[in-house]
Structures are given as C-alpha cells and as structure tokens.
Amino acid sequence: MGDIVINALLNLMGVLEDVVMMCGVFCVPVTKKKLSLVLGVLLLVGFCVGGDWKEYNDAFLLTLGLLLSPAVCLSVTEGKWVRRLAIYICSVMYLGLPYLCINLLFSVISGNSVKVWEGYVVYHFTRGILTIMAMGIVAHSLRSKITGYKEIMRDLSTGYFLLGSVCVFTSSCVQAFVEEISAGYADVKFANAIAVCMIIVSIMFYALGIGSVVLDIFRKRYKEESSLKEQYLQISRDYVKTVRDNAKETRKIRHDIQNHMNILSYYLENGEYQKAQTYLGEMQSHMEQAIKKMISVNHELVDTVLFQAQSEMEEQKIRWDVEGALPQYLPIGDFDLCTIFSNLLSNSIEACMEVEEERRYIHLEIRRLEDELVIEMANSCEHLVDVGKLGEVTSKKDSKNHGYGILNMKDAIHKNHGELLFESTENEFVARILFHL
Numbered sequence: 004m005g006d007i008v009i010n011a012l013l014n015l016m017g018v019l020e021d022v023v024m025m026c027g028v029f030c031v032p033v034t035k036k037k038l039s040l041v042l043g044v045l046l047l048v049g050f051c052v053g054g055d056w057k058e059y060n061d062a063f064l065l066t067l068g069l070l071l072s073p074a075v076c077l078s079v080t081e082g083k084w085v086r087r088l089a090i091y092i093c094s095v096m097y098l099g100l101p102y103l104c105i106n107l108l109f110s111v112i113s114g115n116s117v118k119v120w121e122g123y124v125v126y127h128f129t130r131g132i133l134t135i136m137a138m139g140i141v142a143h144s145l146r147s148k149i150t151g152y153k154e155i156m157r158d159l160s161t162g163y164f165l166l167g168s169v170c171v172f173t174s175s176c177v178q179a180f181v182e183e184i185s186a187g188y189a190d191v192k193f194a195n196a197i198a199v200c201m202i203i204v205s206i207m208f209y210a211l212g213i214g215s216v217v218l219d220i221f222r223k224r225y226k227e228e229s230s231l232k233e234q235y236l237q238i239s240r241d242y243v244k245t246v247r248d249n250a251k252e253t254r255k256i257r258h259d260i261q262n263h264m265n266i267l268s269y270y271l272e273n274g275e276y277q278k279a280q281t282y283l284g285e286m287q288s289h290m291e292q293a294i295k296k297m298i299s300v301n302h303e304l305v306d307t308v309l310f311q312a313q314s315e316m317e318e319q320k321i322r323w324d325v326e327g328a329l330p331q332y333l334p335i336g337d338f339d340l341c342t343i344f345s346n347l348l349s350n351s352i353e354a355c356m357e358v359e360e361e362r363r364y365i366h367l368e369i370r371r372l373e374d375e376l377v378i379e380m381a382n383s384c385e386h387l388v389d390v391g392k393l394g395e396v397t398s399k400k401d402s403k404n405h406g407y408g409i410l411n412m413k414d415a416i417h418k419n420h421g422e423l424l425f426e427s428t429e430n431e432f433v434a435r436i437l438f439h440l
Contacts, residue, residue: 009124011051016131018047021076023135024094027142029164030156031090034081043078046071086161093164096171100205101134107198116194150417154410155220163216167209174208177201227411232338241311300369301328304337305344309367312348320363321355327369330376335438339415343378346412347434351382354432358383362430371440378436388432390425 025031034040050071073091080087109126110116121127146152263286270279298313299306309325316323333340348365355363366381416423416436426433 007052013124013127013131014051015047016128016135018050018072018075020098020131020134020138021072021091021094022079023138023142024098025076025080025087025090027138028097028145029090029094030146030153031080031082031087032157034079036081039078039081043075046075046078050075083161086164089161089164089168093168093171096168096175097209098134098138099171099175100202100209101137102130103198103202103205104137105130105133107195107202110195110198151410151413154413158410159216163219166215167213170208170211171205174205177204177208228338241307298325299328300325301331302333302340304341305329308341308344308348312345312352315352316355316365319352319356320360321352321365322363323365323367325367325369329369330371330440333376334440335419339419342415343412343436346408347378347380349408350434351380351432354382354384357385374440376438376440378438379433380435381431381433383430384427384432387429388425388427390427 026033034043073088076091076094077084077087109130113119149155263282266282267279270276270282298309300309313323329340347367351365355365362383364383368377368379368381370377370379413423416438419438421436421438424435424437426435
C-alpha cells in the first residue's frame with residue numbers, strides 16, 4: 004500500500020512540474036470548461052494510481068503511461084491542441100536544466116554521486132518540490148520584469164516551441180554521450196566538474212533556442228515600428244498639405260470678403276432679408292467646404308493622427324468630439340503618443356463599424372487632475388467586450404497579423420509609467436489611460 008501511495012505522489016509531482024512549466028513559464032491558459040477539467044482530473048487519478056509506468060513490460064501499458072501525462076496537461080489547458088502539444092514537449096525538454104542543477108546541488112552537499120541518491124524516495128520528492136518552486140519563481144520573475152510577457156508568449160508561433168525542443172533535445176543527446184564516457188570515473192569531484200560543464204552546455208543550447216525567438220521578436224517589432232514611422236510621416240505630409248490648402252482658401256476668402264460684405268449690405272439696406280440670409284448661408288457652406296475643420300489637442304503630431312482619423316470617421320458617418328488638450332510640456336515621446344492615439348482611434352472606429360449608423364459615436368476627453376494626465380476614449384459598441392482578454396486574442400480573421408495594436412499601446416504606456424484601464428457595457432466601451440506627470 005505504501006509503494007502505491009509513494010508512486011502516486013511521485014507521478015503527481017511529475018505532472019505538476021509539467022503544468023507549472025506550461026501554464027507558468029509558457030503562459031498556456033488553464034481551461035474554464037468544467038468537462039475538460041473533470042476529464043483532466045480523472046486522467047490524473049488514472050496516471051497517479053497506475054504506479055511506476057516505466058516498470059511495465061507490456062507495450063500497451065507502457066505506451067498508455069507515456070500518453071497519460073500529456074493527456075492530463077492538454078485536458079486542463081485551452082487553445083489549439085497542436086500548439087499545446089508542442090509547448091508540452093518543449094516544457095518537458097526544458098525541465099532537464101533544473102534537474103541538472105538540482106542533481107549537482109545534491110552531489111555537492113552530500114559528497115556522493117547522484118546515482119547513489121536515485122534509489123531514495125526523499126531525493127525524488129525533494130527534486131520535484133525544488134523544481135516546482137524554481138519554475139514558479141522563474142515564471143513570476145518573467146511576468147513581473149518583462150512588460151507584456153504573457154502577451155508575447157501567447158503570440159509566439161508554434162514553430163518557436165518546436166525549435167526550442169530541438170535545441171534542448173540536442174543538448175540532451177550531448178549530455179547522454181558525456182555521461183556515458185564519464186561513467187567509468189568514480190571520483191565525485193570529477194563527476195561534479197562534468198555536471199558543471201553540462202549545465203554550461205545546456206544553457207548555451209537553451210540560449211540558442213530562446214535567442215532565436217528574441218531576435219525574431221525584435222525583427223518584427225523593428226519592422227512594425229518602421230512601418231508606423233512611415234505611416235506617421237505620410238500623415239504629417241497630408242496634414243501639412245491640408246494646413247497649406249486651408250491657408251490658401253482663407254486668403255482667397257479674405258480677398259473676396261469685402262465684395263461679400265457689400266452684397267450683404269445692399270440686401271439689408273433694401274430690406275431683402277431673406278436674400279441676405281440665403282447669401283450668408285451660401286457663404287458659410289462655401290467656407291465649410293473650402294476650409295477643412297481641424298481639431299487640435301495642443302500637440303502637432305497627435306493632431307495629425309486625429310486629422311487622419313477624422314477623415315475616416317466622416318466617411319463612416321461616425322459622430323465624434325474632442326474635449327480638452329495635452330499639456331504643453333509632456334514627458335512622453337512623440338512616437339509613443341502617436342502609437343497610443345492611433346491605436347485608440349483605430350480600435351474605436353472598428354468597434355463603431357459594427358454598430359448601426361445612428362448609434363455610432365466616439366468621444367475623446369483629455370484632462371489633467373493635479374499630477375495626473377487622463378486620456379479617455381469612449382465609443383459605441385455592439386456587444387459586451389471581455390476586457391480581460393484584450394491584447395491576448397483578436398477577433399479578426401487574419402489573427403497572425405493582428406492583435407498587436409493593444410500590445411503596442413500597452414508597451415508605450417508602461418514604458419512611460421502609465422496605466423491602461425478598460426471598461427465595457429452592452430452599448431459602450433471605454434479605454435482610460437493615466438499618466439503620472
């Protein structure tokens with residue numbers, strides 16, 4: 004009976020290691036479906052009470068034992084199963100490094116080879132607990148130190164995890180080869196030296212996989228930022244052209260204003276008030292058509308972003324208004340401000356497009372409260388939005404090329420020590436940004 008309980012606990016410890024690695028370090032979301040959770044628990048119970056699956060000689064039972072652990076992890080998580088399977092494989096592979104470190108720790112403290120400890124249950128329990136604690140600390144550190152870490156991990160393609168698995172598998176092969184060569188040496192210090200070398204080699208292979216991902220992320224970010232800068236440059240050109248056209252039209256109207264005033268005076272002197280009113284209305288209409296309405300928030304580059312959005316909103320028949328202005332001295336970079344406002348407006352316009360025309364509106368309010376700057380964007384929407392998943396998933400069909408807008412906005416806000424809050428009702432969505440000045 005005691006052996007059954009011990010094997011069950013050891014199997015449970017192994018599954019917990021995999022789950023902590025998958026859900027903690029690699030940020031795979033835990034499923035909210037009760038049926039999947041119940042299935043996962045049942046599979047876990049079956050895996051735990053099955054005993055030491057490695058000792059089974061029957062090929063079917065051995066295969067069953069090998070498949071139950073990944074089946075448990077896939078049941079209690081959600082997402083595309085191919086991606087989760089790739090992450091599970093990567094998680095199992097990456098657990099090799101903490102195992103190496105813990106083995107070295109045992110050997111140094113005890114002065115005995117790890118092979119001596121492998122026969123003791125306390126060793127396996129201690130290693131499992133230390134591994135879970137280490138992975139928990141790593142997961143917490145990554146999430147707290149790297150802005151948007153969860154979003155970054157969830158946006159990584161499945162191929163990255165397969166690449167990481169290949170790198171770690173190569174490291175494991177090298178490790179097995181070295182251990183085979185050094186098996187004949189009984190000296191513990193020599194074995195520890197070999198273990199240190201293996202840890203260094205493993206870190207190099209791990210770094211190769213992680214480095215490839217990081218470099219590709221930077222490449223995509225650089226490409227995206229370059230595209231945004233080009234876009235903002237084009238918006239600025241259009242804005243300058245519109246300002247020049249407005250100035251030209253203003254000069255033309257100013258040149259003709261005396262003639263218009265003479266005609267109005269003539270109508271009024273002769274009591275033709277209806278004609279005067281009609282003529283004044285024509286003048287006003289001409290001025291509105293000739294001079295494009297320009298909204299300003301006291302920041303030239305943000306004004307250009309508003310100008311571009313204004314044209315799109317007028318085309319889509321979206322009512323909109325702007326309240327307030329940005330402070331003259333603002334410790335936030337121009338590029339970050341453009342990123343924030345362009346994504347706010349883009350998301351609001353997209354949400355309004357799903358609403359019937361008479362209900363479409365966008366309200367932008369900028370206000371300063373003592374040492375805080377508040378930027379609030381409210382827009383009509385068709386349904387309640389799950390604000391907890393914003394920036395993690397996208398409802399667009401082309402999901403590979405979308406979903407980065409909110410993530411980029413979050414990066415720009417956090418970079419400038421700000422906060423981003425979302426609120427949603429059935430008919431309205433509000434994004435609120437707070438900067439501590």
